[in-house]
Amino acid sequence: MTTGKHAPSHWTSLAVSAITAYSVVCQAASGPFGLTAPQVQTHAIDPTGAASPNDPGMEELFLDVTLNRVDTHTLGHFFLAHGELYAEASTLHDLGLSWPTETQTTGLVPLTDLPGLQAHYDEANQRLSLLAPTQLLAGPPARLGYTPPPPPRIDPASRVPGLLLNYDIYGQDGAGSRSISGWNELRLFGLGPGIWRTSSVVSATYGGSTSDEHHFVRLDTSWELDFPTSMVSIVVGDTTNAALDWTRTTRFGGIRVSRNFELQPYRVTVPLASFAGEATLPSTVDMFINGIRQSQQTVSPGRFQIDSAPVLNGAGQAQVVITDITGQSRVVNFSLYNSSQLLQAGLSDWSFEAGKVRLDYGLRSFSYASDAMGTGTYRYGVSDFLTIESHAEVTRDLTMGGGGIQLRMGPAGGVLNASYAMSRHGENDGRQEAVGYEWQGRLFNFRLSTLRSDEAFSDVASLEGSVLPRRVDQAFAGFNLGRGQLGASYLRQDFPGNIHERYASVSWSQSTSRIGNFSFSLTHDLDGGTGSTVFLYWSLPLGYRRQLWSGVQHQGSGNTVTVGATQSIPGDQDGWGWRVQAGAGDQPTDQAEVSQLTRFGEWRAGVLQWHNNGQSGSTGYLDVSGGLLLMSGSLFPMRRVDDSFALVSTDGIGGVPVMLENRLVGDTNEKGQLLVTPLNAWQNNDITIDPLVLPAEVSVDRVHLAVVPPTASGVLARFPMRATTPVVLALRGPDGQWIPPGSSALLESKGATPLEVVVGYDGKVFLQDPPAGARLVVPLASGQCSITLPDPLPGQGWTDLGELPCR
Incomplete structure (x- = not known):
């Protein structure tokens, strides 16, 4: 350590030069430290052993201290004797210093005992400037960067009760018979906690070779309650259990309690992109991922860790630029890898279910297994590299359980997954093993996996008739070429009864701005069952929502060429769409269709003519979908809503333009109301109105709302208005x-x-x-x-x- 007092000296120039040349590094710094101090005379003092404040000649000082050019806003208690500075250990700790021999220190600590420390004492201004290497800077690393945003809050005033009916009705007439079928979903929301919903299908067939038939089947009935703060959902009724890559989903009736990350959609659950480093001087740290800056942070001297929300799934290249207050910069490049299969360290995901397995789904309304069952799934992020998994199922005469891992192989080495499960069904013990590996990059990606189970292995689904494959092998490779994307895959499945299926496929696609988009696929049955299927497709955009397209298909039943043109319906605004196509070959199909989207729903009607092995026929069809909403004392016809929606109210003033995420979605009706669909549940949906069309005597308190609806529910988005003079x-x-x-x-x-x-x-x-x-x-x-x-x-x-x- 060096200490000094004010006196003109040529050493000042050397100290200034040393500081200007100093730069922050991301590893422990070593060597001498300098500090710009005008007219500083520096001389070394040898330590004299343990010192006490009561020693003869000891001068007591209270100094304004800066540490690595950062004002500590502290008056440090120091002592000066024979040109040597001393301090109590507690004083040095309060300043943020730590040294290897501090546990053996007694009495006053000579500053020369701190290796690498430079001290400059300004006697005239009673100021002490310290320069310490990062090894002496105490405390854990400062974590900066990404902070989980608070979950969106639902405005209690926006919650109003409502009853929604979604429907989709399809009818056709052709080949001597007529049929009509319909799907519907009924939701009740805002009346007490949670949401209740039920769905069903109905169908009727007239004419043909059989007698008239009528069917009604209930599909699902459930009540769901969400707790967004704890990210927990409870479902009572018909639902499905959670599943992993090596387990199967089962539809059942009962209760499910699970973690639901969708209740906090802005929260990042996968590991963050992180960089750990050290700074001796105050610095600015910029983090770039694949050339795009993700964060900029100011760091104080010491160790730090910069976290950034991940912006990739797979391999990427990160670059960190560290610039200290002298303007010196250092660039650090490193590779990173992220995967949606991994959880952040300390984060868990789980689901527990109990009930009875649903049978004959879509065929019978109330068909359930006679025996109750229970399942459970749990995932936990042990670290940012390792996520463990477990799953268990139990029912009468059957228990099954297993565990697995998702392991990131180094900073950019891909993800390895492996699992092992055992089952006991009666007196039979079975087992299942699985292993896989995947790597995704900007130019290349591939995936390999295999799952094997013996004849005795069973799960709950297999007891109710769902066939469990005994072997599943999969391989995929993709290449992002300069002239398109190329992919190749292989699939093998073995089933009980010595049934084998093996398929290999190759695909290629290319998009161009001048001659359109091309795609090609070839699928071959390696066991010779269906032979090969080849498909070639081309499309050319013709302007807004219109395109011309053509396709060629070869399969075992023959060759077919199809050409057509389409105009899609708008996404938000009312509008028309159409489709025409003509075919030639062994199984051609001709079609003409017109469609329309309105605020009351969507419909499409068309005629289809087919040819097959010398036979032909034609069919006319009509499909109508939409919804009916009873809310705020009014009945609204509306579009079909698969998620959430909002009823915008402008307090009885009609003709007000309404925008969703800066897209015009319509004008309020004569009652000052407009239904806005679809909205994302538990997210901030920006809804705005245009006040420029309001009469001059109308005052509006706000023109923007961040609307947060619950799951599959509607909310009231009210823009209060009042007449003025x-x-x-x-x-x-x-x-x-x-x-x-x-x-x-x-x-x-x-x-x-x-x-x-x-x-x-x-x-x-x-x-x-x-x-x-x-x-x-x-x-x-x-x-x-x-x-x-x-x-x-x-x-x-x-x-x-x-x-x-x-x-």
Whole structure:
């Protein structure tokens, strides 16, 4: 360590040069440290052993301390003897210093005992400047960067009860028979906690070779309750259990309690992109991922860790630029890898279910297994590299359980997954093993996996008739070439009864701005069952929502060529769409269709003609989908809503444009209402109105709302409006001249605080809702003048009182 007092010296220039050349590094720094200090004389003092404040010649000092050019805002308690600076260990700790031999230190600590520390004592200003290497800077690394955003909050005033009916009706007439089928979903929300919903299908067939048939089947009925703060959902009724890559989903009726990350959609659950480093001087750290800056943070001297929300799934390249306060920069490059299969360290995901397995789904309304079952799934992020998994199932005469891992192989080495499960069904013990690996990059990605189970292995689904494959092998490789994307895959599945399926496929796609988009696929049955299927497709955009396309298909039943043109319906606005196509070959199909999207729903109608092995036929069809909503005392026909929605209210004022995420979605009706769909549940959906179309006498308190709806529910988005009486007048002073622009005036009325207004050009004064009979007082250089407003004010709405003399 070096210490010094003020005195002119050529060492000052050397110290200044050393500091200017110093740069922050991301590893422990070593070597001498300098500090710019004008007229500092530096000389070394040998330690004299343990010292005490009571030693002869010990001078007590209280100094303003800076550490690595950062003001500590602390008066440090130091001692000076024979040119040597001393301090108590507690003083050094309070300044943020730590040293290897501090546990053996007794009495006062000579600053020379701290290796690498430089101290410069400014006696005239009673200031001490310390430069310490990062090894001496105490404390854990400072974590900066990404902070989980607070979950969106639902405005209690926006929650209103409602009843929604979604429907989709399809009818066709052809080949001597007629049929009609429909799907519907009924939701009840806002009436008590949670949401209740049920769905069903109905169908009817007339004519043909069989007698008329009518069917009604209930699909699902459930009640769901969400707890967004804890990210927990409870479902009672028909639902499915959670599943992992090596387990199967089962549809059942009962109860499910699970973690639900969708309740906090802005929260990042995968590991963050992180960089750990050290800084000796205050610095700015910029993090770039694949060339795009993700964060910029200011760091203090010491160790730090910068976290950034991940912006990739797979391999990427990160670059960190560290710039200290002297302007010196250092660039650090490193590779990183992220995967949606991994959880952040310390984060868990789980689901537990109990009930009875659903049978004959879509065929029978109330068909459940006779025995109850229970399942559980749990995932936990042990670290940012390792996520463990477990799963268990139990029912009568069956228990099954297993565990697995998702392991990131180094900073950019891909993800390895492996699992092992065992089951006991009666007296039979079975087992299942699985292993896989995947790597994704910008130019290349591949995935390999295999799952094997013996004949005795069973799960809950297999007991109810779902066939469990005994072997599944998968391989995929993809290449992002300069001229398109190329992919190849292989699939093998073995089932009980010595049934084998093996398929290999190759695909290629290319998009161009001049000649359109191309895609090609080849799928071959390696066991010779269905042979090969080849498909070639081309499309060319023809402007807004229109495109021309053509396809060629070869399969075992023959070759077919199809050409067509389409215009898609708009996504938000009302509009028309159409489709025409013509085919030739062994199984051609001709089609003409027209469709329309309105605020009341969507419909499409068309004619289809087919040819197959010398036979042909035609079918006409009509499909209508939409919804009916009972909410806020009114019945609304609307579009089909698969997620959430909002009823916008402008307090009875119609014709107001409404925008969702800056996209115009419609105007309010004559009642000042508009249904806006779809909205994302538990997210901030920005809804705005255009106030420029409002009458001048209408005042609006807000033009923007961040609407947060619950799951599959509707909310009220109200823009409060009120009628006002704008009054404008022109004031002439006692001299007959206009009151000067910029003059102040006071609007006085009984029982109210005087309101200050400003006079514009030509004596114009604008008043918003002034009380009838109020007095307007204008201070003048010669005193003041005033006028009294009429009582009552003439008319309603915008009122122009014309020129008024101020006396």
